[in-house]
Amino acid sequence: MRYVMHAMRMNLRRAAQYRSSFRMQIAAQIVMTFGDLWAILLLAERFGGMAHWSLYEVMFFFGAMQIAFAVTEMINRGFGHISSLIRMGDLDTMLTRPRGIAAQVILSELDPRRIGSVAVGLTALTVATLKTGLRWTLPDVLLLLWGMTGTVALMMGLFMIEAVVCLFSVQSVEIVNVFTYGGRQTCQYPLDLYPDWLRTTFTYVIPIGLCLQFPVCHILGKPLAGAETGGWVWLGPAAGFVFLGLCSLAWRLGLRHYRSTGS
């Protein structure tokens, strides 16, 4: 634990060294997330809501997804950058240390800049709450937090898979980005807007639907794709942890076959 705290402090201090750049990058995060929000506003205006969802209901999905993804990136930048760790030989250094490899990779780069996206996500949730007049109860809040936690676990798993592919190919593999960044993009809208195959993929295979969307629907009191929500939605986010478990198995397996790039 002491090691974790130390790594976090180091990362924060490193980021704060380049102050103007740091501020610029937070601004960039805000602009990026706001760009996505702008798209939702524009589309809802043009089409009068989104199918059977109102603008503000969609903003709940958007806010929850953006926050979960930003938190993942904040703590998980290391796995996102695995290809450079491999190429520079940093991973080899880590392998010699008497600490868990996954923990070292994660802690090698924490990314406080993502706070910008979290801020925009929170704003979206707040505005949506005010406009829909939703009354949050304690279980609702807990359910949303639990859902986001599950999503963070799930996303970490996806980044891990990306890393496993990198262990073998050395290059960064953009294709895996389809699931991470594509997943964020897809799931900031209610999944029942999409055709069946896409919805099923993101509900059960990469279970963002189970982790995040069913809980959000439960809070809003609306069904998702015809499926009524109930107490069972509390089980959904566990799927994210199962997913993470499977991915870390793959990571361990990959690591056993890892061959350094040497130098």
Next chain:
Amino acid sequence: MNIRAYRTAFAVHARQVSRYRGAALGGMVTQAFFGVMLVALYEALAGEGDLLRETATYVWLQQIFFRAFFSTGGEIYEQIMSGSVCYSLLRPVDLHLWCVCREMAAKIVGVTMRLLPMILIQFVLPESWRMLPPDSPVAFVRFALSLLTGFLVIAQVNMITAAVTMRTLDNKGFSGLINLVMMILAGNIVPLTLAPERLQAVLRWQPFAQMLDAPIRMWLHAGPAGEWALSFGVQLAWLAGLTVFSRCLWGRGIRRIELQGG
């Protein structure tokens, strides 16, 4: 001025970029996924019909030419930050034009490599998700001319970003910000054609819309020659303005540059 040097810069870099087939493939899969996802979303919102087809066409053209938005591998940034830009400065060429040639080579080759597969994907898609062919042969010619101009506009914005890097010696902050603003205002995140009328009057004429939005509109609607001339004229005007601005920044940056390293 020796044209040959610039032609060589273009050709050499074109060949370099054409080596990265893996990157092109990965990028293509990502772009194809985003295309499908967005078109599926617009189908849910707009239902079948002309609006969907036009929006789908807009989305696909944006995805096909997506690569053109980005600077070529950030090489000039790396040079500026590592100080090895001094070697480039020694070349008896106009460095600004030299870099523009390289940018254009990367854009044209990068896009060409992705072009055919992205078009082939269209045949697998359900009919209502496919992109429409150009409105008429005339529309296609106008589109092609305008697209090339659009690429030049992007190259100038890339150069402005590089010039700012010379000053700040950090490529992440500013270039990240400008790239995002570019994505949004160029219509990559959401088609500008879906914006409300009043907003469109502003959106259409801002510099970022001259990159891909203007050409795509020409692809979609042939329109009278006068209307086209206006749109193309605005593109050229922005190109001229941005070129002057970026050369100015670049010139000042070069004079003041502090080389890193010994």
